[in-house]
Amino acid sequence: MQRTLCSALPTTPPGETVRLQGWVHRRRELATVAFLVLRDRSGLAQVVVRDGSALPPEETTVEVVGTATANPQAPGGIEITDPVVTPLTEPAATPPVELWRPELNASLPTLLDHAPVAWRHPAQRARWELAAASVRGFRSTLDAAGFTEVQTPKFVASATESGANVFEVDYFGRPAYLAQSPQFYKQQLVGVFERVYEVGPVFRAEPHDTVRHLAEYVSLDVELGFIDDHRDVLAVLREVVAGMVAGVHEHAPAAVERSGARVPVVPEEIPVIHFRDALAMVGAPEDEPDLAPEHERALGAWALEEHGSDFLAVEGYPMAKRPFYTHPEPGDGRWSNSFDLLFRGLELVTGGQRLHRPSAYDAAIRARGEDPATYAPYLQAFEHGMPPHGGFAIGLERWTARLTGVANIREVTLFPRDLHRLTP
Amino acid sequence: MQRTLCSALPTTPPGETVRLQGWVHRRRELATVAFLVLRDRSGLAQVVVRDGSALPPEETTVEVVGTATANPQAPGGIEITDPVVTPLTEPAATPPVELWRPELNASLPTLLDHAPVAWRHPAQRARWELAAASVRGFRSTLDAAGFTEVQTPKFVASATESGANVFEVDYFGRPAYLAQSPQFYKQQLVGVFERVYEVGPVFRAEPHDTVRHLAEYVSLDVELGFIDDHRDVLAVLREVVAGMVAGVHEHAPAAVERSGARVPVVPEEIPVIHFRDALAMVGAPEDEPDLAPEHERALGAWALEEHGSDFLAVEGYPMAKRPFYTHPEPGDGRWSNSFDLLFRGLELVTGGQRLHRPSAYDAAIRARGEDPATYAPYLQAFEHGMPPHGGFAIGLERWTARLTGVANIREVTLFPRDLHRLTP
Numbered sequence: 144m145q146r147t148l149c150s151a152l153p154t155t156p157p158g159e160t161v162r163l164q165g166w167v168h169r170r171r172e173l174a175t176v177a178f179l180v181l182r183d184r185s186g187l188a189q190v191v192v193r194d195g196s197a198l199p200p201e202e203t204t205v206e207v208v209g210t211a212t213a214n215p216q217a218p219g220g221i222e223i224t225d226p227v228v229t230p231l232t233e234p235a236a237t238p239p240v241e242l243w244r245p246e247l248n249a250s251l252p253t254l255l256d257h258a259p260v261a262w263r264h265p266a267q268r269a270r271w272e273l274a275a276a277s278v279r280g281f282r283s284t285l286d287a288a289g290f291t292e293v294q295t296p297k298f299v300a301s302a303t304e305s306g307a308n309v310f311e312v313d314y315f316g317r318p319a320y321l322a323q324s325p326q327f328y329k330q331q332l333v334g335v336f337e338r339v340y341e342v343g344p345v346f347r348a349e350p351h352d353t354v355r356h357l358a359e360y361v362s363l364d365v366e367l368g369f370i371d372d373h374r375d376v377l378a379v380l381r382e383v384v385a386g387m388v389a390g391v392h393e394h395a396p397a398a399v400e401r402s403g404a405r406v407p408v409v410p411e412e413i414p415v416i417h418f419r420d421a422l423a424m425v426g427a428p429e430d431e432p433d434l435a436p437e438h439e440r441a442l443g444a445w446a447l448e449e450h451g452s453d454f455l456a457v458e459g460y461p462m463a464k465r466p467f468y469t470h471p472e473p474g475d476g477r478w479s480n481s482f483d484l485l486f487r488g489l490e491l492v493t494g495g496q497r498l499h500r501p502s503a504y505d506a507a508i509r510a511r512g513e514d515p516a517t518y519a520p521y522l523q524a525f526e527h528g529m530p531p532h533g534g535f536a537i538g539l540e541r542w543t544a545r546l547t548g549v550a551n552i553r554e555v556t557l558f559p560r561d562l563h564r565l566t567p
Numbered sequence: 568m569q570r571t572l573c574s575a576l577p578t579t580p581p582g583e584t585v586r587l588q589g590w591v592h593r594r595r596e597l598a599t600v601a602f603l604v605l606r607d608r609s610g611l612a613q614v615v616v617r618d619g620s621a622l623p624p625e626e627t628t629v630e631v632v633g634t635a636t637a638n639p640q641a642p643g644g645i646e647i648t649d650p651v652v653t654p655l656t657e658p659a660a661t662p663p664v665e666l667w668r669p670e671l672n673a674s675l676p677t678l679l680d681h682a683p684v685a686w687r688h689p690a691q692r693a694r695w696e697l698a699a700a701s702v703r704g705f706r707s708t709l710d711a712a713g714f715t716e717v718q719t720p721k722f723v724a725s726a727t728e729s730g731a732n733v734f735e736v737d738y739f740g741r742p743a744y745l746a747q748s749p750q751f752y753k754q755q756l757v758g759v760f761e762r763v764y765e766v767g768p769v770f771r772a773e774p775h776d777t778v779r780h781l782a783e784y785v786s787l788d789v790e791l792g793f794i795d796d797h798r799d800v801l802a803v804l805r806e807v808v809a810g811m812v813a814g815v816h817e818h819a820p821a822a823v824e825r826s827g828a829r830v831p832v833v834p835e836e837i838p839v840i841h842f843r844d845a846l847a848m849v850g851a852p853e854d855e856p857d858l859a860p861e862h863e864r865a866l867g868a869w870a871l872e873e874h875g876s877d878f879l880a881v882e883g884y885p886m887a888k889r890p891f892y893t894h895p896e897p898g899d900g901r902w903s904n905s906f907d908l909l910f911r912g913l914e915l916v917t918g919g920q921r922l923h924r925p926s927a928y929d930a931a932i933r934a935r936g937e938d939p940a941t942y943a944p945y946l947q948a949f950e951h952g953m954p955p956h957g958g959f960a961i962g963l964e965r966w967t968a969r970l971t972g973v974a975n976i977r978e979v980t981l982f983p984r985d986l987h988r989l990t991p
Contacts, residue, residue, distance in 0.1 A: 146793065164793045166952055184713065184761040202952035204793075204923075231793075232924050235952035259755035259948040268759055275716045282706075286818075289608065292699045294785045294963070296982045297721070297768050300989040312745070313735045314782075315772065315986055321736070328982060331683035331991075335692055337608040343767060344721050348739065358738075361718045369570065369588045369628075369655075394710075500656050520991030524683040528590055528626035528659035539718070558720045558752065562739055565724040567755075567944030 144208070150185035153219035155211045161223065163188055163207040164231070166263070169243035170198050179228065180243070181207055182265070186397075189214075189222040198228065201243065202235035202260075240264065251551060258558055258567050265401050270555045272398035273391055274543045278342055280390020281363050281537075284383050290365070291336040294343065295328035297321055301517065308348040310358075321346035324536060329366040330468070330497060331524040333532045338367040342539075350562065354551040355489075357540065358560040365494075366534030373470070373480040373496040376533040377413065377456055380484060380494060384454070385409040387542070404546045407453040407486070414450040416442070418459040418478065432464045434483075443488025458482040460495075467507040470496035470533070480533070486545050494535025501525040568632070574609035577643035579635045587612055587631040587647065588655070590687070593667035594622050603652065604667070605631060606689070610821075613638075613646040622652065625667065626659035626687075664688065675975060682982055682991050693826035694979050696819045698967045702766055704814020705787050705961075708807050714789070715760040718767065719752035721745055725941065732772040734782075745770035748960060753790040754892070754921060755948040757956045762791040766963075776986050778975040779913075781964065783984040789918075790958030797894070797904040797920040800957040801837065801880055804908060804918060808878070809833040811966070828970045831877040831910070838874040840866070842883040842902065856888045858907075867912025882906040884919075891931040894920035894957070904957070910969050918959025925949040 147161040155161060165183035177195025181188045190207050192198060199205060209226030239257040240249040247254070247264040254261045262268055282292070302309040302320045310321040322328075325341050332339045345362040365383065370376060391399060391406055399406055416424070422431055424445065425438040434442070434457065446455035459478040462471055472478040481495025498504055504525055508515045515522060543555040553559040558567060571585040579585060589607035601619025605612045614631055616622060623629060633650030663681040664673040671678075671688040678685045686692055706716070726733040726744045734745040746752075749765050756763045769786040789807065794800060815823060815830055823830055840848070846855055848869065849862040858866070858881065870879035883902040886895055896902040905919025922928055928949055932939045939946060967979040977983040982991060 164954065184715075204952050204954040231954055232949075232952060233926060236950045238951055257947065259758055259944075260951045262756070262759040271717070271760075272715065278716060279710065286703065291608075291696065292702060293695070293981060294768070296783055296984050297770075298783055298984045298989060311737045314989065315774070319989055332686070332981070334683055335686040336695075344718070346721075350739070359720055359722055502657060520683075523681065523991065525656075526660045527662055527684045528628050528656060530588065530628040530655055557717060557756070560720050560722045565722060565738065565743055567947065 148185040149181065149183050149188040152188055152211060152221040155221060157211055157213040157221065159211045161209065161211050163190075163209075163223065165204070167199055167201050167203050167205055167235075170195060170201060172196070179205075179207070179226075181205070182263075187218060187265075189217045190226050190228070191222055191224045192226060192228070199230045200234050200237065202238050202263075203233075204231040204235075205229060206231060251553065255553060255559065255564065256567070262557065266403075269395075269398035269400075269402035269404075270543060270547050270549070271557060272395045273402060273404055273546055274539055274555065276390045276393070276395035276398070277387040277542060277546075278363070278390075278539065279394055280386040280388070281383055282340070282342070283390065284386030285338075285340045285365065288338070288379070288382070290338040290340050290367070291332075293325075293329065293332050293336070293339045293341050295322070295325040295332070295341060297344070297346070300520075308350070310346050310348050323347055324362060325364050326466075326468075326536075327521045329364055329534060330529075330532065331521065333366050333368040333534075334524045334527070334529050337369065337530070340365045352562050354553075355541065355544075356561070357552060357556060358562065360556070361539035363537040363539055364534065365536070366532060368530035368532040370496065370531055370533055372473075372531075373458065373482055373494070373533055374415075376494050376496065376535060377415070377458075377482060380492060380535050381409065381413050383537075384484075391546075402547050405548060406546065409454065410450065410452045413454045413456050413484070414446055414452050415456045415458055415482075418457055418461065421457050432461050436489075439485055439490060440488040443485050446485070453487050455485045456482045457485065465495070467511055468497045468504070470498050484535075486542070489541070489545060491541055491545065492535050492537045494533065496531070496533035499525065499529045499531050572609040573605065573607050573612040576612055576635060576645040579645055581635055581637040581645065583635045585633065585635050585647065587614075587633075589628070591623055591625050591627050591629055591659075594619060594625060596620075603629075603631070603650075605629070605647075606687075611642060611689075613641045614650050614652070615646055615648045616650060616652070623654045624658050624661065626662050626684075627657075628655040628659075629653060630655055662687075675977065679977060679983065679988065680991070686981065690825050690827075693819075693822035693824075693828075694967060694971050694973070695981060696822035697815055697826060697828055697970055698963055698979065700814045700817070700819035700822070701811040701966060701970075702787070702814075702963065703818055704810040704812070705807055706764070706766070707814065708810025709762075709764045709789065712762070712803070712806070714762040714764050714791070715756075717749075717753065717756050717760070717763045717765050719746070719749040719756070719765060721768070721770070724944075732774070734770050734772050747771055748786060749788050750890075750892075750960075751945045753788055753958060754953075754956065755945065757790050757792040757958075758948045758951070758953050761793065761954070764789045774986065778977075779965065779968075781976060781980060781983055781985055784980070785963035787961040787963055788958065789960070790956060792954035792956040794920065794955055794957055796955075797882065797906055797918070797957055800918050800920065800959060801839070801882075801906060804916060804959050805833065805837050807961075808908075815970075826971050829972060830970065833878065834874065834876045837878045837880050837908070838870055838876050839880045839882055839906075842881055842885065845881050856885050860913075863909055863914060864912040867909050870909070877911050879909045880906045881909065889919070891935055892921045892928070894922050908959075910966070913965070913969060915965055915969065916959050916961045918957065920955070920957035923949065923953045923955050
């Protein structure tokens with residue numbers, strides 16, 4: 144007999160014999176009858192049992208064969224009667240968190256120490272389902288726009304991109320490093336495919352113990368060639384974020400409900416403010432090199448009030464604070480053709496136009512007091528002809544955290560890794 | 568003016584002014600006229616130039632504005648006349664390989680040392696386009712079958728899964744290791760989502776210098792719960808491989824042509840042979856613990872001749888050679904409920920049913936002389952109720968190598984990493 148998913152019960156004809164499989168979500172014994180609430184990936188089902196004392200403990204996996212029976216009070220209008228319940232494993236140990244409660248009431252350490260079990264809670268599972276649906280929307284938007292998905296190496300020979308916070312690996316007896324981003328590789332691959340994206344882990348030896356930093360996170364990276372400037376990149380970013388939102392609505396509507404996520408509306412055009420004007424607006428000194436968190440919050444509030452937008456792009460960040468491959472603003476080299484995208488007052492994306500002329504790389508690297516020879520493998524691509532290009536990177540966990548409103552990014556990461564945590 | 572892609576020229580009305588962007592693929596000077604062949608991500612275009620000596624060198628990126636003009640001898644029946652050619656960067660250095668030749672004639676070291684440039688060759692680029700299209704087909708098959716995409720940590724606390732060939736990382740002053748596979752995590756997540764997949768890098772400190780091993784490769788991992796046995800896993804694998812083939816046909820038909828790939832037909836049912844019978848067929852001693860490469864080739868030839876199939880599943884590998892989480896064959900514990908999938912006589916996939924009862928894990932770990940406490944974070948999932956489950960992993964590079972018939976897996980890897988190579 145084919146398996147029936149819980150979600151298919153409402154459309155199952157009453158009287159039919161069905162075979163369900165899942166976890167004992169809840170046992171409930173009343174005076175004259177007992178209920179087994181079964182959980183599978185699609186939802187819950189109510190099973191009516193004569194003798195509740197014979198039921199296996201909660202979280203045990205079971206098979207239930209019984210009769211689909213109409214009952215207006217059952218979820219979906221159908222419950223299972225006259226069941227034969229067969230355990231599929233040994234009786235489960237009592238879960239460290241009460242998974243059957245509508246709310247997941249567990250401290251953060253409990254949640255993280257018992258991740259493989261805590262993620263089973265329907266509201267918690269929903270958070271990841273939102274992440275997965277977002278990634279699906281990310282990819283389908285870019286696939287439709289002529290992008291090629293790439294997979295770039297995580298082992299790199301030198302710690303050149305930023306220099307700080309890299310993990311060192313024993314690579315067959317010599318040192319190698321873990322890539323902090325696919326930046327150099329996605330640029331080189333613009334020289335091949337014009338438009339590329341990658342979804343993969345990046346590694347930061349982040350010594351700070353904050354609610355928004357992880358040692359390993361999932362980066363959604365995009366890079367495209369033949370642009371005029373960073374505004375073309377921003378236009379693609381707008382489509383991508385709209386695609387992620389569409390992905391959530393299309394693939395995870397139930398997860399939106401279960402998680403209580405506030406899914407944003409992406410405006411046709413994301414409002415843009417220049418860094419210079421942003422500083423003035425928040426009353427910061429005009430020589431500030433970056434926006435402080437409270438500035439970002441204030442700007443987010445302004446974008447919502449003034450433009451009705453959860454998103455705000457800040458362009459023109461000072462060159463001094465951007466990486467060496469950043470393209471300056473034509474006419475005023477103090478500013479750059481780069482941007483951050485704020486989502487509800489928090490930085491979600493960094494992007495911009497990159498240098499593409501070999502002589503510009505040479506000058507930029509020398510200006511840092513470094514030797515261009517160190518970058519030889521990367522610079523090959525530019526010497527052999529690169530188009531004007533740019534791109535951006537979205538942190539998946541930050542996106543899901545904002546969507547669900549959790550306080551700590553670890554709550555939306557399947558198995559977070561940080562300064563202190565390397566298990567489970 | 569909007570950019571026109573080369574592939575859109577055949578449907579462009581003659582006489583229209585168009586704007587193309589791309590690389591100078593080839594300059595050709597004849598007695599009275601010169602040609603610029605322009606390359607973009609979609610193909611090539613022929614541009615007719617009066618004075619060839621003024622053209623920038625090959626691989627320089629340029630913009631061409633000119634008139635679409637009918638010419639039956641031009642590729643696609645349209646060429647560009649009266650062009651204005653504007654370089655988008657400085658004149659490109661001479662490429663280390665001749666990218667304009669129909670065949671990429673370069674030694675493997677040249678190909679690998681100059682990867683960012685060599686990948687621009689249309690036949691070489693096609694190889695990766697096949698890989699990307701395959702991954703797209705992999706995901707869409709699983710998305711449609713109720714699987715959830717997951718992202719699991721690459722930093723792990725111990726080298727427990729196989730013990731050998733792991734990379735050690737300096738993780739904030741203490742040792743951590745790079746995951747050799749998402750095996751433990753995808754199993755734990757079956758406890759959450761029932762059906763999961765992951766596409767991501769795995770790391771093997773592979774000390775052998777062979778044509779089929781890399782220190783880092785892309786693993787397409789699948790795991791699903793509520794199965795009867797490994798045959799259910801094999802049925803999903805059949806759908807997945809068929810989906811990858813469909814992805815290639817749908818998303819990369821031009822790349823099939825450019826690369827000369829031989830795309831297989833996936834039979835409705837993949838033929839299966841038991842390991843015991845496979846040994847007998849190839850004339851190997853019955854106590855051999857594994858199949859040698861020449862055995863795999865002989866079995867592949869047999870599957871093609873007997874079943875007309877490029878694929879053959881060998882099931883029942885001896886328990887002694889399989890990892891501890893492998894489910895034994897009911898009735899004869901010498902054999903396992905696991906399989907390898909051979910594609911054209913080479914191992915492409917390893918998979919099977921896993922143990923799911925906590926007592927079975929306890930016994931299997933003790934039988935290896937190890938302490939189950941070492942595996943505590945992983946074993947949590949089983950103690951709290953897991954379904955019968957199984958899964959498999961496909962090596963992306965091996966798949967593409969077989970598809971394109973290259974001798975060395977490095978030829979289909981964007982930036983390969985091995986014992987000797989850490990750049991570019």
